[in-house]
Amino acid sequence: MNKVASPTSAGRWITGRVTRESARVRLIGLPQAGGGAGAFRSWRRHLPEWLELAPVELPGRGTREAEPLPERFEDLIEALLAGTRAERDMPYALFGHSFGGVLAYELALRAETAPLCLIVSASRAPHLPAERRMSAAAEPELLRWLTETGGLPPELLEFPDFLRQLLPPIRRDMAFAEDYLVAEPTPVACPLYAFAGADDRVVTAEQVAGWSGCTTAAFRRTVFPGGHSFPSTGPAALVAAVADAVGATR
Numbered sequence: 001m002n003k004v005a006s007p008t009s010a011g012r013w014i015t016g017r018v019t020r021e022s023a024r025v026r027l028i029g030l031p032q033a034g035g036g037a038g039a040f041r042s043w044r045r046h047l048p049e050w051l052e053l054a055p056v057e058l059p060g061r062g063t064r065e066a067e068p069l070p071e072r073f074e075d076l077i078e079a080l081l082a083g084t085r086a087e088r089d090m091p092y093a094l095f096g097h098s099f100g101g102v103l104a105y106e107l108a109l110r111a112e113t114a115p116l117c118l119i120v121s122a123s124r125a126p127h128l129p130a131e132r133r134m135s136a137a138a139e140p141e142l143l144r145w146l147t148e149t150g151g152l153p154p155e156l157l158e159f160p161d162f163l164r165q166l167l168p169p170i171r172r173d174m175a176f177a178e179d180y181l182v183a184e185p186t187p188v189a190c191p192l193y194a195f196a197g198a199d200d201r202v203v204t205a206e207q208v209a210g211w212s213g214c215t216t217a218a219f220r221r222t223v224f225p226g227g228h229s230f231p232s233t234g235p236a237a238l239v240a241a242v243a244d245a246v247g248a249t250r
Helices: 037-046 073-083 099-110 139-148 154-158 160-179 205-213 235-247
Strands: 025-030 051-055 092-097 118-121 192-197 219-224
Touching (some): 073 160, 139 154, 219 235
16 A cells, blocks of 8 residues: 655655555655656656655755755755665665756765666756756746746746746756766766657757766666656656666666
């Protein structure tokens, strides 16, 4: 039987954990720019019994809305590494979508124990520069771009007060993602699976393929139907692919 933990019992960094008595692997999920643990809500009913889902809630959004946004990317990574240390007390895997892919990669490199695998989704390889910078765009331009690329449901445009709360973490995360660039990636010591959207206008399938040089173990790229938000538009297929990737390492 699945049990969704409350934000209080789940802890500060994990919200909406799906716990299972038979779980043998924990999947730590890292959301897209501006996103929170709620990005993984649609996954719950598709998870296999052996896989526990631990969605990360980053500062400045969701249940942590009152907390300040990290000023530097390094500050965020160090806090994330310490804040999720207890989650790595059993075999675990990392999944990150878009900006979450960068966070997952850095966690895989820095964690005391390596994950079973790293899964990056709609995230450009770390040695490829951003082709377009939108984090500092004027609000109308940014909102138009977000809605056109699937980063923001169009119906939210009718709630300007809510948008004012959403945009600061979106801009901060986007700036971190746009600035993230390494001359030569350090390979992770685990299998790496890269997911791409066939019609993604933010991160192309070719940019995702660049992750092939970022592991000393197996690499596989999978292209899904849809744009940048393909994990939320096709959660059943996405979770099945995640379970297949993690299951191959057990």
